[in-house]
Amino acid sequence: MRIKLTSIMVEDQDKALRFYTEVLGFRKKRDIPAGEYRWITVVSAEGPADVELALEPNANPAGKTFQQAMFSQKIPLAAFEVSDIAAEYERLKSAGVVFTREPLNAGPVTIAVFSDTCGNLIQLYQPASR
Protein backbone atom coordinates (compact mmCIF):
# COMPACT_ATOMS: atom_id res chain seq x y z
CA MET A 1 0.00 0.00 0.00
CA ARG A 2 1.41 3.38 -1.00
CA ILE A 3 0.27 7.01 -0.82
CA LYS A 4 0.38 8.29 -4.41
CA LEU A 5 -2.81 10.31 -4.66
CA THR A 6 -4.55 12.98 -2.67
CA SER A 7 -7.29 15.38 -3.60
CA ILE A 8 -8.70 18.78 -2.93
CA MET A 9 -12.22 20.07 -3.54
CA VAL A 10 -12.54 23.00 -5.91
CA GLU A 11 -15.41 25.26 -6.86
CA ASP A 12 -14.68 25.33 -10.59
CA GLN A 13 -12.39 22.72 -12.15
CA ASP A 14 -11.30 24.89 -15.11
CA LYS A 15 -10.38 27.78 -12.89
CA ALA A 16 -8.67 25.46 -10.44
CA LEU A 17 -6.56 23.90 -13.17
CA ARG A 18 -5.46 27.38 -14.23
CA PHE A 19 -4.58 28.43 -10.68
CA TYR A 20 -2.77 25.21 -9.75
CA THR A 21 -0.72 25.21 -12.97
CA GLU A 22 -0.25 28.85 -13.97
CA VAL A 23 0.01 30.39 -10.50
CA LEU A 24 1.31 27.60 -8.25
CA GLY A 25 3.37 26.01 -11.02
CA PHE A 26 2.13 22.39 -10.91
CA ARG A 27 1.84 20.37 -14.13
CA LYS A 28 -1.32 18.79 -15.47
CA LYS A 29 -1.08 14.99 -15.46
CA ARG A 30 -4.61 13.82 -16.28
CA ASP A 31 -7.74 15.45 -17.60
CA ILE A 32 -10.41 12.84 -18.37
CA PRO A 33 -14.17 13.47 -18.69
CA ALA A 34 -16.27 11.89 -15.94
CA GLY A 35 -19.97 12.58 -16.34
CA GLU A 36 -20.56 16.31 -16.17
CA TYR A 37 -17.17 16.75 -14.45
CA ARG A 38 -13.56 15.74 -15.15
CA TRP A 39 -10.91 13.68 -13.46
CA ILE A 40 -8.10 16.22 -13.29
CA THR A 41 -4.81 15.63 -11.53
CA VAL A 42 -1.66 17.72 -11.27
CA VAL A 43 1.86 16.82 -10.20
CA SER A 44 4.69 18.95 -8.89
CA ALA A 45 7.22 20.14 -11.46
CA GLU A 46 9.84 19.36 -8.79
CA GLY A 47 8.64 15.75 -8.54
CA PRO A 48 7.96 13.05 -7.72
CA ALA A 49 6.08 12.67 -11.01
CA ASP A 50 3.86 9.87 -9.74
CA VAL A 51 2.36 11.65 -6.73
CA GLU A 52 -0.84 13.26 -7.93
CA LEU A 53 -3.22 15.86 -6.55
CA ALA A 54 -6.78 15.51 -7.89
CA LEU A 55 -8.81 18.69 -8.36
CA GLU A 56 -12.24 17.33 -7.58
CA PRO A 57 -15.45 19.34 -7.93
CA ASN A 58 -17.16 20.39 -4.68
CA ALA A 59 -20.49 19.56 -6.34
CA ASN A 60 -21.74 17.54 -3.41
CA PRO A 61 -23.59 19.88 -1.02
CA ALA A 62 -22.09 18.08 2.00
CA GLY A 63 -18.59 18.69 0.66
CA LYS A 64 -19.28 22.33 -0.03
CA THR A 65 -20.67 22.90 3.47
CA PHE A 66 -17.55 21.30 4.96
CA GLN A 67 -15.23 23.30 2.69
CA GLN A 68 -16.86 26.65 3.47
CA ALA A 69 -16.90 25.96 7.21
CA MET A 70 -13.23 24.98 7.26
CA PHE A 71 -12.34 28.11 5.29
CA SER A 72 -14.24 30.38 7.69
CA GLN A 73 -12.44 28.70 10.59
CA LYS A 74 -9.11 29.40 8.85
CA ILE A 75 -8.27 25.71 8.58
CA PRO A 76 -6.13 24.78 5.54
CA LEU A 77 -7.25 21.69 3.60
CA ALA A 78 -3.88 20.85 2.04
CA ALA A 79 -0.22 21.57 2.69
CA PHE A 80 2.63 21.74 0.19
CA GLU A 81 6.31 21.61 1.09
CA VAL A 82 8.61 24.29 -0.29
CA SER A 83 12.39 24.77 -0.15
CA ASP A 84 12.35 28.55 0.27
CA ILE A 85 9.15 29.79 1.88
CA ALA A 86 10.19 33.45 1.89
CA ALA A 87 10.78 33.37 -1.88
CA GLU A 88 7.49 31.51 -2.54
CA TYR A 89 5.64 33.99 -0.34
CA GLU A 90 6.98 36.92 -2.37
CA ARG A 91 6.49 35.17 -5.73
CA LEU A 92 2.86 34.24 -5.02
CA LYS A 93 2.02 37.62 -3.49
CA SER A 94 3.27 39.37 -6.61
CA ALA A 95 1.10 36.98 -8.67
CA GLY A 96 -1.93 38.36 -6.79
CA VAL A 97 -2.35 35.51 -4.28
CA VAL A 98 -3.99 36.45 -0.99
CA PHE A 99 -2.24 35.20 2.14
CA THR A 100 -3.97 34.91 5.50
CA ARG A 101 -0.73 34.15 7.32
CA GLU A 102 2.73 35.40 6.47
CA PRO A 103 5.68 33.04 7.00
CA LEU A 104 5.78 32.08 10.68
CA ASN A 105 8.52 30.08 12.34
CA ALA A 106 6.76 27.23 14.14
CA GLY A 107 9.85 25.36 15.28
CA PRO A 108 10.45 22.32 13.03
CA VAL A 109 8.68 24.10 10.15
CA THR A 110 8.01 27.60 8.90
CA ILE A 111 4.46 27.94 7.63
CA ALA A 112 2.38 30.38 5.58
CA VAL A 113 -1.25 30.17 4.48
CA PHE A 114 -2.94 31.44 1.31
CA SER A 115 -6.31 31.21 -0.44
CA ASP A 116 -6.35 29.09 -3.63
CA THR A 117 -9.36 31.09 -4.99
CA CYS A 118 -11.17 27.75 -5.36
CA GLY A 119 -12.60 27.72 -1.83
CA ASN A 120 -9.62 26.45 0.16
CA LEU A 121 -6.87 27.71 2.40
CA ILE A 122 -3.55 26.06 1.59
CA GLN A 123 -0.58 25.81 3.93
CA LEU A 124 2.98 26.10 2.67
CA TYR A 125 5.68 24.71 4.92
CA GLN A 126 9.42 24.66 4.88
CA PRO A 127 11.15 22.13 7.14
CA ALA A 128 13.76 23.80 9.34
CA SER A 129 16.57 21.55 8.14
CA ARG A 130 16.40 22.80 4.54
Added chain:
Amino acid sequence: MLLPPDTFRRLCLARDLLRQSGPAVPVREIARSAGFSHFYFIRQFDALFGMTPHQFRIAMRLDEARIRLAAGKHSVTDVCMDLGFSSLGSFSSLFARRIGVAPSAYRRRARVMVQVPGLPPPDLFPGCLNLMAMAFRNFGEAPGAAASIQS
Protein backbone atom coordinates in the same frame (compact mmCIF):
# COMPACT_ATOMS: atom_id res chain seq x y z
CA MET B 1 -1.44 40.58 -0.44
CA LEU B 2 -1.53 39.72 3.26
CA LEU B 3 -5.10 39.92 4.49
CA PRO B 4 -5.50 41.22 8.07
CA PRO B 5 -7.41 38.76 10.32
CA ASP B 6 -10.29 41.18 10.83
CA THR B 7 -10.77 41.68 7.07
CA PHE B 8 -10.73 37.89 6.58
CA ARG B 9 -13.34 37.46 9.29
CA ARG B 10 -15.60 40.14 7.81
CA LEU B 11 -15.31 38.70 4.30
CA CYS B 12 -16.35 35.27 5.61
CA LEU B 13 -19.22 36.94 7.45
CA ALA B 14 -20.25 38.67 4.21
CA ARG B 15 -20.21 35.32 2.41
CA ASP B 16 -22.58 33.95 5.09
CA LEU B 17 -24.81 37.01 4.64
CA LEU B 18 -24.85 36.48 0.86
CA ARG B 19 -25.83 32.86 1.40
CA GLN B 20 -28.59 33.71 3.83
CA SER B 21 -30.08 36.72 2.05
CA GLY B 22 -32.25 36.63 -1.04
CA PRO B 23 -31.22 38.19 -4.36
CA ALA B 24 -33.35 41.22 -3.51
CA VAL B 25 -30.81 42.40 -0.91
CA PRO B 26 -28.27 44.53 -2.82
CA VAL B 27 -24.59 43.61 -2.65
CA ARG B 28 -23.96 47.20 -1.54
CA GLU B 29 -26.02 46.52 1.59
CA ILE B 30 -24.14 43.29 2.35
CA ALA B 31 -20.90 45.24 2.00
CA ARG B 32 -22.12 47.86 4.47
CA SER B 33 -23.29 45.22 6.97
CA ALA B 34 -19.80 43.70 6.93
CA GLY B 35 -18.18 47.12 7.29
CA PHE B 36 -16.82 47.56 3.75
CA SER B 37 -17.20 50.17 1.05
CA HIS B 38 -18.94 48.70 -1.99
CA PHE B 39 -16.07 48.54 -4.48
CA TYR B 40 -13.41 47.57 -1.93
CA PHE B 41 -15.71 44.73 -0.87
CA ILE B 42 -16.12 43.40 -4.43
CA ARG B 43 -12.37 43.49 -5.03
CA GLN B 44 -11.41 41.83 -1.75
CA PHE B 45 -14.15 39.19 -2.01
CA ASP B 46 -12.99 38.29 -5.51
CA ALA B 47 -9.35 38.09 -4.42
CA LEU B 48 -10.14 35.76 -1.51
CA PHE B 49 -12.89 33.56 -2.94
CA GLY B 50 -12.08 33.70 -6.66
CA MET B 51 -15.43 35.18 -7.64
CA THR B 52 -17.32 38.40 -7.11
CA PRO B 53 -20.20 38.54 -4.61
CA HIS B 54 -22.61 38.58 -7.56
CA GLN B 55 -20.99 35.50 -9.11
CA PHE B 56 -21.06 33.77 -5.71
CA ARG B 57 -24.79 34.39 -5.46
CA ILE B 58 -25.44 33.05 -8.94
CA ALA B 59 -23.34 29.95 -8.24
CA MET B 60 -25.29 29.32 -5.03
CA ARG B 61 -28.63 29.67 -6.76
CA LEU B 62 -27.53 27.29 -9.51
CA ASP B 63 -26.40 24.79 -6.84
CA GLU B 64 -29.84 24.99 -5.28
CA ALA B 65 -31.48 24.65 -8.71
CA ARG B 66 -29.48 21.48 -9.38
CA ILE B 67 -30.55 19.97 -6.05
CA ARG B 68 -34.21 20.77 -6.64
CA LEU B 69 -34.21 19.57 -10.24
CA ALA B 70 -32.39 16.37 -9.28
CA ALA B 71 -35.01 15.65 -6.60
CA GLY B 72 -37.51 15.55 -9.49
CA LYS B 73 -40.38 16.98 -7.45
CA HIS B 74 -40.33 20.49 -8.91
CA SER B 75 -40.92 21.67 -12.47
CA VAL B 76 -38.28 23.77 -14.21
CA THR B 77 -40.63 26.76 -14.05
CA ASP B 78 -41.19 26.31 -10.29
CA VAL B 79 -37.46 26.08 -9.62
CA CYS B 80 -36.81 29.16 -11.74
CA MET B 81 -39.47 31.22 -9.97
CA ASP B 82 -38.72 29.93 -6.44
CA LEU B 83 -35.07 30.90 -6.77
CA GLY B 84 -35.92 34.38 -8.02
CA PHE B 85 -34.59 34.20 -11.57
CA SER B 86 -36.14 36.89 -13.68
CA SER B 87 -37.27 34.72 -16.60
CA LEU B 88 -37.37 31.09 -17.68
CA GLY B 89 -35.26 31.94 -20.72
CA SER B 90 -32.46 33.58 -18.77
CA PHE B 91 -32.51 30.79 -16.15
CA SER B 92 -32.36 28.06 -18.81
CA SER B 93 -29.55 29.64 -20.76
CA LEU B 94 -27.52 30.40 -17.61
CA PHE B 95 -28.03 26.85 -16.32
CA ALA B 96 -27.07 25.33 -19.70
CA ARG B 97 -23.96 27.49 -19.94
CA ARG B 98 -22.71 26.60 -16.45
CA ILE B 99 -23.88 23.01 -16.04
CA GLY B 100 -23.61 21.93 -19.66
CA VAL B 101 -27.21 20.78 -20.19
CA ALA B 102 -30.58 22.53 -20.18
CA PRO B 103 -32.49 22.34 -16.86
CA SER B 104 -35.22 20.20 -18.45
CA ALA B 105 -32.66 17.66 -19.70
CA TYR B 106 -30.92 17.69 -16.31
CA ARG B 107 -34.21 16.96 -14.58
CA ARG B 108 -35.02 14.14 -17.02
CA ARG B 109 -31.61 12.60 -16.46
CA ALA B 110 -32.05 12.71 -12.70
CA ARG B 111 -35.50 11.11 -12.94
CA VAL B 112 -34.21 7.95 -14.60
CA MET B 113 -31.57 7.46 -11.90
CA VAL B 114 -32.11 5.20 -8.94
CA GLN B 115 -32.59 7.56 -6.04
CA VAL B 116 -32.49 7.13 -2.30
CA PRO B 117 -35.07 9.48 -0.76
CA GLY B 118 -33.46 12.48 0.85
CA LEU B 119 -30.07 11.94 -0.80
CA PRO B 120 -28.82 13.53 -4.02
CA PRO B 121 -28.14 11.03 -6.85
CA PRO B 122 -24.40 10.20 -6.67
CA ASP B 123 -23.80 10.50 -10.41
CA LEU B 124 -24.94 14.13 -10.40
CA PHE B 125 -23.37 14.97 -7.04
CA PRO B 126 -20.12 13.03 -6.98
CA GLY B 127 -18.42 12.74 -3.63
CA CYS B 128 -14.70 13.10 -4.03
CA LEU B 129 -12.81 10.20 -5.47
CA ASN B 130 -15.67 8.23 -7.04
CA LEU B 131 -15.02 10.45 -10.08
CA MET B 132 -11.82 8.49 -10.60
CA ALA B 133 -13.73 5.27 -11.24
CA MET B 134 -16.14 7.09 -13.56
CA ALA B 135 -13.29 8.61 -15.56
CA PHE B 136 -11.30 5.42 -16.01
CA ARG B 137 -14.42 3.35 -16.69
CA ASN B 138 -15.33 5.74 -19.49
CA PHE B 139 -11.89 5.33 -20.95
CA GLY B 140 -11.88 1.57 -20.56
CA GLU B 141 -8.82 1.90 -18.40
CA ALA B 142 -10.19 0.50 -15.18
CA PRO B 143 -8.20 -2.78 -15.10
CA GLY B 144 -4.91 -1.02 -15.85
CA ALA B 145 -5.63 2.18 -13.97
CA ALA B 146 -3.33 1.38 -11.11
CA ALA B 147 -0.50 0.52 -13.48
CA SER B 148 -0.92 3.69 -15.54
CA ILE B 149 -0.93 5.85 -12.44
CA GLN B 150 2.49 4.52 -11.54
CA SER B 151 3.95 5.12 -15.00
